[in-house]
């Protein structure tokens with residue numbers, strides 16, 4: 001094998017989730033990853049249905065030169081299909097550019113440190129030597145290639161574009177910054193822009209990215225690329241994602257909220273143009289290690305930690321953990337004690353649940369099953385839970401699967417959060433009037449599933465959703481609800497079940513709530 005430069009270091013991953021779980025002494029499902037700069041959940045378009053056609057044809061090679069995908073990428077980026085080069089992630093295209101432009105004896109200019117390590121790795125694998133931070137064309141020396149990273153990983157900075165050529169601009173986080181070098185490729189055949197579906201499009205596991213360049217440059221790169229660099233399944237997922245591109249505004253807003261919570265903790269995050277924040281600290285490695293022992297993974301270096309923006313609930317858990325580790329008062333409200341996170345995936349739906357029983361009624365339900373999302377929100381709110389239930393289902397066939405699976409997922413999370421059910425009140429009941437409707441509910445959390453539901457009216461699936469909840473929560477739920485309006489009857493029923501649960505989950509003693517001594 002050809003020798004690599006003695007200073008060569010391969011890419012290093014953080015410990016995998018099951019290893020973190022083992023170190024932290026928790027279940028892998030409870031590990032929080034703030035180190036990947038990827039969204040916490042796939043987009044709604046990423047569903048088994050999106051790849052069903054490609055799966056049926058998976059015995060053949062990706063056909064047609066990815067024509068549909070090239071056209072969709074070109075339309076998204078405002079260029080033509082002949083400007084597009086496909087790759088298995090931005091990494092594949094960084095490696096392609098390095099070997100296309102550089103070889104033994106050449107020098108490649110890297111962005112100023114700290115930056116994404118793959119530029120150095122790719123240049124060294126091509127046999128070239130690297131010069132960090134030298135990106136101006138009037139500097140002495142002959143560089144065959146200059147890499148720029150905009151926004152830069154790990155700092156989030158959006159530095160000025162170097163004027164050196166040839167220039168490869170990594171825009172993995174372009175969507176969060178909105179600023180691009182793509183307009184340059186119309187006049188300059190020495191500029192290549194690299195982008196990915198791993199970040200804003202939440203397809204990191206699918207390994208798909210693209211480069212954009214002048215037609216002759218793109219043709220040269222394509223000639224040097226593998227014949228079929230992207231799987232047909234990944235190509236379909238990317239097409240589905242491009243048909244409904246994500247709105248990154250909530251991530252940008254949450255980034256600023258997280259940054260101000262970190263400042264309230266006495267830390268000093270740098271301004272960021274991406275979906276992460278870079279926080280200089282004295283002992284980054286030590287801090288990262290202490291967070292890891294609590295099941296939270298950040299990207300740590302000796303002088304900083306880099307935190308990916310997830311969402312308010314998860315980011316607040318990290319802020320709380322940082323406050324504990326640094327022994328400072330937490331600037332965010334503590335989430336409740338009995339807490340779980342679960343993911344339920346079937347061929348029809350994918351539902352992620354985060355549930356805290358001792359919460360403060362902070363509730364968000366978004367499965368797409370409109371009315372039933374609203375009813376589950378009412379139930380959790382009146383139970384006093386903190387609940388985030390997110391997911392996507394095959395709504396083309398109606399709300400049935402999605403509403404049922406959302407209830408099954410919530411019930412399953414409730415069952416897990418109750419653990420061995422030691423010390424809970426077990427029984428609860430409530431009466432809820434709502435305009436013309438009146439609902440009475442009683443629940444038993446003794447561990448046996450039963451649903452006795454008498455709803456005088458039902459907008460469709462209310463009874464079925466409550467029965468699904470009872471089944472997976474291993475609860476007996478009795479409801480009588482009457483009134484003149486379907487919606488009111490159902491909503492009163494869900495609220496009454498919520499109020500009854502609030503009583504039944506209450507912790508009263510250390511013992512098992514059964515005269516038999518077992519549940």
Ligand SMILES: Cc1ncc(COP(=O)(O)O)c(C=O)c1O
Nearest residue numbers: 089090091116153172196198209
């Ligand atoms: C700047 C930068 N470029 C490229 C990548 C890799 O992207 P991909 O998953 O598309 O290979 C990353 C991933 O973290 C990155 O931060």
